[in-house]
């Protein structure tokens with residue numbers, strides 16, 4: 001019985017650094033488990049009374065390793081005597097304070113699972129009791145909402161042209177945004193230009209909202225000499241230092257820990273900026289997502305995690321991607337303020353992001369938004385989604401097209417009309433086609449650019465490769481279309 005008492009004591013002590021450290025002061029007096037237990041009572045009493053000075057803290061911390069060693073010895077002894085346990089009497093405080101979690105004890109043996117809690121609700125405005133109130137505000141912010149609508153339409157027109165141009169072999173790759181325009185524009189419009197954005201790849205609307213020009217999209221997709229990245233990235237892997245939009249990288253989820261790091265830096269600089277990081281529900285399965293959530297929560301970083309849950313990660317449906325209550329449920333588990341929102345409802349997405357930004361800046365802590373939507377198009381031009389989903393499934397979702405819902409509201413309040421729609425679509429189409437033609441005509445960057453802008457100072461081995469290639473191209477110039485590349 002005594003051994004049992006000691007086992008509990010040792011166990012409890014080692015979970016409480018202060019008690020262990022205090023105990024080290026008396027450790028030379030501890031000879032038996034019983035002795036150990038009586039000391040524990042004294043220690044616990046003094047621990048609750050104690051106010052440590054800095055010097056004492058330092059002193060005690062220095063002794064912790066040695067103290068732990070002593071208690072580990074006791075722990076081992078107790079385990080050896082385990083066979084002698086006769087009762088389950090409990091010693092020590094009846095309500096130990098475990099870190100962070102609340103101390104709710106139960107004698108009901110029950111596992112907790114996804115069905116133990118209600119599903120996190122989906123915040124929506126359209127069709128809800130607050131719709132009228134939201135619509136009253138829309139007139140106050142008319143110019144902003146019209147720009148939001150126009151940007152959403154622009155993305156669909158641009159997508160159509162660039163998707164078709166890839167099918168015709170004019171660009172190498174493309175990814176459409178269809179079905180997710182609301183998530184992109186609704187969130188982007190709630191951020192400031194000096195907030196830093198880390199995107200995945202299906203967020204062209206965010207960049208458009210921030211001021212990226214149509215010709216810049218085209219130049220990037222063509223990888224021509226006007227492209228900011230000088231053709232070093234695949235199409236749609238945009239980036240703009242000027243617009244605080246960090247260049248997209250293909251390996252999934254790398255943007256999440258980077259975004260948290262950037263948010264931490266902003267916090268250390270006492271900045272009034274935050275970071276917004278976008279990712280798909282598929283990307284949320286990468287380890288990087290979980291490292292990012294935990295760092296953001298424990299380091300109190302002003303970052304807004306925006307998950308576009310569009311139901312698919314290429315051919316993997318969400319039901320095979322995760323169990324439990326989606327991505328949102330992971331937020332509270334990491335201690336992150338979380339909201340799930342109807343990604344087809346522009347007002348809900350915009351309001352939620354506005355509130356998230358206010359909260360993250362006021363509290364210096366992260367927020368997670370899970371926006372529920374649907375990827376209408378194929379994953380990319382390398383994918384054929386008819387191989388893994390039915391036409392009728394897509395048709396069902398097309399009925400909920402967020403742009404159509406938005407347009408209905410604008411028309412209802414006299415802010416948009418059929419005529420304006422026709423005029424806008426026709427003018428934006430013209431502009432895109434003209435920028436497209438210009439981008440297509442433009443030459444590629446000088447081929448030597450392939451060696452630059454990777455290292456700040458070009459290392460010797462890269463210099464050697466560059467010189468060797470210059471010699472080679474010069475020697476065999478008739479075999480290379482050098483006229484398609486910008487001259488020096």
Ligand SMILES: Cc1ncc(C[n+]2csc(CCOP(=O)(O)OP(=O)(O)O)c2C)c(N)n1
Pocket residue numbers: 202250251252253279280281282283284308310312313314375379
């Ligand atoms: C680390 C890594 N693994 C796999 C891939 C291949 N890959 C590219 S996109 C993608 C699906 C991502 O799905 P999701 O995050 O839901 O984004 P969505 O395409 O639906 O917008 C996969 C598996 C990759 N690029 N990087």
Ligand SMILES: [Mg+2]
Pocket residue numbers: 280281282308309310311312313314
């Ligand atoms: Mg997805």
